[in-house]
Amino acid sequence: MWETIDLKQTNVLWNSELRLVVDAPAGKGFRNLIDEKRPSTVFLSHHHLDHCGGVKLALQNSIRVSTCEEALQFLRLQQHVPAMYFGGFYPKEMNPEKVPVNEIEPESPELTWVELPGHTPYLKGLADKDTLFGFDAFFGKEILAKYGIPYHYDGLRALESLKKVRDEFELFVPSHGSPGRRELIDANIEAIERLVHYVLSQALGLQMEKIVRNTVTAYSDPKDVYSWSLNASAVRGIISGLQRIGLLQVEMTAVGPILWKA
Numbered sequence: 658m659w660e661t662i663d664l665k666q667t668n669v670l671w672n673s674e675l676r677l678v679v680d681a682p683a684g685k686g687f688r689n690l691i692d693e694k695r696p697s698t699v700f701l702s703h704h705h706l707d708h709c710g711g712v713k714l715a716l717q718n719s720i721r722v723s724t725c726e727e728a729l730q731f732l733r734l735q736q737h738v739p740a741m742y743f744g745g746f747y748p749k750e751m752n753p754e755k756v757p758v759n760e761i762e763p764e765s766p767e768l769t770w771v772e773l774p775g776h777t778p779y780l781k782g783l784a785d786k787d788t789l790f791g792f793d794a795f796f797g798k799e800i801l802a803k804y805g806i807p808y809h810y811d812g813l814r815a816l817e818s819l820k821k822v823r824d825e826f827e828l829f830v831p832s833h834g835s836p837g838r839r840e841l842i843d844a845n846i847e848a849i850e851r852l853v854h855y856v857l858s859q860a861l862g863l864q865m866e867k868i869v870r871n872t873v874t875a876y877s878d879p880k881d882v883y884s885w886s887l888n889a890s891a892v893r894g895i896i897s898g899l900q901r902i903g904l905l906q907v908e909m910t911a912v913g914p915i916l917w918k919a
């Protein structure tokens with residue numbers, strides 16, 4: 658029923674009965690998919706621009722574009738996420754002008770969705786019998802190895818989501834990288850948990866921003882300020898989650914926040 662189509666950077670889902678494609682990455686691959694498959698609807702899994710950059714092209718081809726209400730709200734607020742994009746300076750391939758938000762309809766197709774908050778506050782995966790299409794709730798092992806720090810808006814919620822679905826499905830298909838079985842979910846859990854442990858090991862009265870910097874350099878090698886900012890944002894998300902569940906205490910001082918293991 659569902660077919661995964663590898664468009665190099667991002668896998669998209671295609672359902673020939675519904676003539677529905679889930680996600681619209683920018684680039685030649687998506688252009689070819691439109692020409693070959695002639696979809697009638699594009700549904701966007703979430704608001705990140707590597708999943709939405711082809712919206713303009715879809716609309717130009719008279720394809721209906723829809724997404725859930727939450728994603729639409731975030732798409733409208735793209736300009737307000739400077740933490741991810743270094744003060745609003747977008748890498749030019751992620752220019753939000755490419756996504757004409759006013760032409761996207763707020764609606765989810767009637768499929769079996771599984772709540773997977775963490776990567777975004779509202780992310781849902783698509784279940785098809787024993788297969789879970791998780792979009793960015795988890796990543797292929799090669800992606801984990803390449804980037805070191807998986808981007809999740811809230812790493813601890815992402816962990817909860819992964820643990821919830823680990824034994825519920827047989828096959829897990831991510832938007833980036835290769836599908837896998839339970840060991841793929843375990844690798845994703847491990848990639849977040851090692852960040853959690855590292856942050857806690859540093860929380861002995863050190864400045865929060867030093868802990869962010871140490872964690873980013875310990876587990877990744879960002880080549881530009883955008884990647885650095887994205888990784889730092891993921892680490893700050895983990896710090897925030899640890900404070901929320903009471904494992905970290907944040908003390909505000911004249912030199913900024915200082916972290917203590919609780």
Ligand SMILES: [Zn+2]
Nearest residue numbers: 703705776793
């Ligand atoms: Zn994403």
